[in-house]
Amino acid sequence: MNTRVVHVIDDDDAVRDSLAFLLGTAGFEVKTYESGQGFLDLREEALEGCVVTDVRMPGLSGFELAVRLRARGSRLPLIVITGEADMPLAIEAMKAGAVDFLEKPFDDGRMIRAIENAISADGEPSGEEGPFDIVARRLAMLSEHERRVLDDLIDGVAGSAAAAEPGAGAQAVQADRDSLVTKMQAGTTADLVRLALVTRRSRKSLR
Structure with a gap:
């Protein structure tokens, strides 16, 4: 093949x-x-x-x-x-x-x-994002609040909340996202979401 x-x-x-x-x-x-x-x-x-x-x-x-x-x-x-x-x-x-x-x-x-x-064969993330275990460790080090922010971002909740709550609310959401991007060494918000989704899928495949 x-x-x-x-x-x-x-x-x-x-x-x-x-x-x-x-x-x-x-x-x-x-x-x-x-x-x-x-x-x-x-x-x-x-x-x-x-x-x-x-x-x-x-x-x-x-x-x-x-x-x-x-x-x-x-x-x-x-x-x-x-x-x-x-x-x-x-x-x-x-x-x-x-x-x-x-x-x-x-x-x-x-x-x-x-x-x-x-x-x-393994489908794990590699290259500049780092091996799967490094990315997984970064995810594991997130606080409960940060994990919730990431989950909301993936589910589209954070964006809706920011749109509905202008000013300080939107700034807080963006600050949380920026912090996650830095901690996960993701580069951009899109990279952050992509890393989280790919890593979760890889983790599930190992169970």
């Missing part, structure tokens, strides 16, 4: 071409699709490797694609690409079965590492 096949799904021609070139030079066999439905229609011929898809597309979104693949019993790892405004949708995609997400504009090296992680 050729696990180094990457199926790139994006309605933007430039994005597809750019990813195809990047991944091709990294030694992957790349197949591109203009839509999630187009990929699903050919799914019987596309059982190997990894899927990289934009999360927001006309027709079938990356989230809906994750749901349908999971319903079909597919074990293909799926990575979603998201803009800042689409992060809640990316989180839902991970809850539906996606293994990772990267926020635009993403670093080329990070994309390659994400794919390598997705197709690896």
Whole structure:
């Protein structure tokens, strides 16, 4: 089985071409699709490797694609690409079965590492985020309040609370997020959420 096949799904021609070139030079066999439905229609011929898809597309979104693949019993790892405004949708995609997400504009090296992680046997986070056990230890060191803030962020509660409570409330939420980003050495809020979700999934797989 050729696990180094990457199926790139994006309605933007430039994005597809750019990813195809990047991944091709990294030694992957790349197949591109203009839509999630187009990929699903050919799914019987596309059982190997990894899927990289934009999360927001006309027709079938990356989230809906994750749901349908999971319903079909597919074990293909799926990575979603998201803009800042689409992060809640990316989180839902991970809850539906996606293994990772990267926020635009993403670093080329990070994309390659994400794919390598997705197709690896253990599926644990690696690269600049550090080994799985290091990330897990960082999570374990969070206070009860910090864990609640992180859970709320993943569930979308914190954002709603900040919107409903302007001024000091919003500032407090942002301060909590910034503190978590620093403690987890995540870089950005999106990286923080991604690390937490990927680590939780890896931890569950070890049980």
